[in-house]
Amino acid sequence: MQKLVPIKGFKKFKLIVILALMSSIAPLSTDMYLPALTHVEESFKTSTFLTQLSLASFFIAFSLGQLIYGPLSDIFGRKKPALFGILLFMISSFACVMVDNIFLFILLRFFQALGGCAGIVIARAIVNDLFEIKEATGIFALMMVFSSLAPMLSPTFGGMLLNYFSWHSIFVTLFVLGIILFLMILFGLKESANLTQSQKFSFKQTLNVYGIVLKDKIFLTYILSAALALSAMFAYITGSSFVFTKIFDLSEQKFAILFGINAFGFVLCANINAKLVLKYNSEKILSYALFLMFIATLILFLSAFLNPNFYLFEVLIFISIASLGFIAPNTTTLAMARFKQCSGTASAILGTTQFALAGFISFFVGIINANTPIVLALLMCMCVFLANAVYFAIKLKNFLVTKILN
Structure with a gap:
């Protein structure tokens, strides 16, 4: 079993911030989007049912996608699947701005969730890798303090964006957040999984x-x-x-x-x-x-x-x-x-x-x-x-x- 090295001070704070953002990126994509539903419906000139389907497709991918990233992160490490997931999230978020077809938009929302769910499942695994049970409980609690602020504040922030810009601005914001998180994982997160050369999918x-x-x-x-x-x-x-x-x-x-x-x-x-x-x-x-x-x-x-x-x-x-x-x-x-x-x-x-x-x-x-x-x-x-x-x-x-x- 991997020997756990204590993480203290700023390194610990930085890790909690990264993991909290990893856990929050997918929920943000839903909560910021909720105030824009009627705007999306009008923009695509479509029905309420199809607009709501863009939410349903997100939830389905978010739920099932975790079952994919979990085992992959055990085999290939935490960092590579996390980077892949956030990259998919970024591309899908940006593409949501470019399309003019509701069915393509629904599909892109599916892929957005499929990418974003990597963060939440891998963040929990990283905490389990790095901390003993007592400290891990505290870390999970602090992560939840940070990540709980996302659903509390994001609908308001989404509404503010709609007051000044179109609904597309929400997905541009998510794209930018994806870039920030990608860079934080790339440069600020070390591999935590105990990998062996013999591990293959x-x-x-x-x-x-x-x-x-x-x-x-x-x-x-x-x-x-x-x-x-x-x-x-x-x-x-x-x-x-x-x-x-x-x-x-x-x-x-x-x-x-x-x-x-x-x-x-x-x-x-x-x-x-x-x-x-x-x-x-x-x-x-x-x-x-x-x-x-x-x-x-x-x-x-x-x-x-x-x-x-x-x-x-x-x-x-x-x-x-x-x-x-x-x-x-x-x-x-x-x-x-x-x-x-x-x-x-x-x-x-x-x-x-x-x-x-x-x-x-x-x-x-x-x-x-x-x-x-x-x-x-x-x-x-x-x-x-x-x-x-x-x-x-x-x-x-x-x-x-x-x-x-x-």
Whole structure:
């Protein structure tokens, strides 16, 4: 196994910035683009369905692409696949400006995501390569602090660009960010994978490694409990706009501020978690956070069922989202730590599982029309209940096995 050399000071800060940007580049491509949907529809003189298909194609590629880059980064190293992915992202972003056909645009959005997703899957693998479990948890938390700012600020930034320029300016901005990230990876990132000369790509071997990772019940427990907990947040993101603006009668400006406050709760707790893991066990922090989130969502449902009150509803939403600042980095670290030798593959499964489940929940919110406090609260509570059930079931099983063996 590769001996880990401590990374301190400015080198550590520089690494976190690079990894945070790697993790943020693909989400930025969606969040900055959202305010431009109607402009794109008018520009291409097309239907709303085809315009929204440019989002769907991005999400599909973003989810599936991680399964490609993970194993490739285990075989060829982290740096080369990352550079290839960002280069593909850059070319696709620039090409989006040049085309005048909606179908070509949809295809380019697919390739844009296929390139951009390299960053997020490889960034997790690099952290797992370079840091022991306690420090890795802190690094993941700090990365999330940086990368969480992207979805918070990018829709506003995208809207500002649209006030002065056409929607094409968003893709020019993404192209420039791609260049910056490409240069940062090229000159500021060292290879972290423990490569051997004998390693060559084999489809059969790749499937075997996927099989090994997927058979690990502890690993699956971490990623499923995290994915279910994060699904509650995606349910909130999808359904909260209607609930707060239509039911609680908030203006769009006040809702945007409220959304930012709730996102800040996540960022704040992720930052606190980075300090806590240096003193306390990640498992213990995770256990308390999952239970706290369940209690918050349970009270949220009961309060919505009895008498929906805006202030109580918002406080409980804030606590629920903030709890993820402890859940997300700890589950990521604990899951990834089980596979130091194939970090890329483990990262790919983790990312795809979380994104696919969260995407399904978002779709389900739309299907059942979760536009009332009670339905939204119930869905969030169910997601967090299942997250707790998955996590504590395996903990109970391990406890009973230990007792029997002793």
